Amino acid sequence: MRSSARSLLLTLPALAVFSAFWLLPMARLCAVGASGPQGIAAYWLVLVDPRYMRSLLATVALSVAVTLAALVVSGFTGFFLQRQRFPGRTLLVALLSFPLAFPGVVVGFLVILLAGRQGLLAAVTEWLTGDRLVFAYGMGGLFMGYLYFSIPRTILTVMANVEKLDPSLEEAARTLGASPLQVMTDVILPALMPALIAAGAICFATSMGAFGTAFTLATQIDVLPITIYNEFTNYANFSIAAVLSLILGLVTWLALALARQLTGTQAAAAA
């Protein structure tokens, strides 16, 4: 009894901060969602409004595409870097993990430097073909930015999990006549699957909810965080903004919870 009273006392500060500044505000957000001219029906109306639905679907599609691309690139690269030893490997790993701490805004700026109007790609393509390739200020730029954001953390996750694999299993499969492709799909991939699912869920959730990159590239891209931001600040449409952010929060939370159910590992979205 004394021990459980003490436990409560020790967790009280964290619990108090969480309740006062997250739980209570979230409850308020739910209430504001139902406070618009349509009342509680706003929750339903948003889902059938083609404008918001399109924004939601576009965001989901973009996030799925980023997740798949990040998993493929990081899967191969991470496996390679963990298994092979060659001069310059440590430097390569350092270069790939350095951008881990860049916030979305900075990533957006880097995308502009690469694919913007005065970007590197524009200069190179003009020199090669005479046409300037510019795609930073739309979905293409956003895809590039989220991929940039996702690659470092996914590579590190893959490397950490490849280290735990037992190479003798692959050896055994090869001895039994398995082709490299079969070794990959039947031995390596199943063993890495929990890590890939967890890392993929994080990529997906971060791409769904990220705001900084889209904000830097253009405030007119039709993705959900930008839609919410515009509804809130430009149109003062608080109830719609509240409903949309609750839907967004639910989607990212579900993705992470589902990944955890499937793999039994802790997953949380990155910054």
Add this chain to the structure above:
Amino acid sequence: MRALPALRFQLQLALALATAAFMIVPVVVSVLAGVTENYFVGWRSGLTLRWLSEVWAMYQSTVWLSLRIAMACVVVTALIGLPAAYVLCRHATRATRLLEELLVLPVAVPGLATALALILTYGRWQALRTSWLFILVGHVLFTLPFMTRACLAVLAAIDLDALEEAAATLGAGFGERFRTVVVPNAMPGIVAGALTVLTLSVGEFNLTWMLHTPLTQTLPVGLADSYASMRLEIASAYTLIFLLMLLPLLVGVQVVARRFVAGSR
């Protein structure tokens, strides 16, 4: 027969190099643009520190505010996170697991949603709304799970039971045990957690953009402002200052990670 594995190695190496180029080339371009007299002319226009000093004059306050918030964030998350981690470690019940789940929610839900909720609930309290503490609140919510997890990882790896029992046999009350046994033993976790919290707080934008006011601009908020309205050289020089701030934190994370791994072996 030998040629195929060699080809496979080269293809994978090419992919790794291409990925590394994708990650690093824009950073190099940004750094160069920040110290080039005129980016559109190229480096033939000469190198300069002029943009860096202009950025410093214009945006210095954002650097100090970000550092202040990050430090305060470390102190608050350590003070409320370590006791929570201790309970999570000592009493793994359904209630404490639920607590762990709850504390992660502000990370699982996008910062934009949390920020809107905070504004709609506390936005009318002008004193709080216009204070840097409003941003601190958001950062604490967002970073607390990382501090708790780092402390928990360290506490779970030591035999806390035996240590505490020994201290209790020697007559130490709970307060004294916590101070002299738990805190020193959790120190590697607190340090690792602090570095993560510093890094996250200094770079946080999703919450901060909504929570800031013209008088409480943090570094990433200033960056977004410079990206939107300043010339490319200024924006790049500002980014360079931000990268220079991140660098010691990242090196610190590496050093601590290595020492912790070495220590536990």
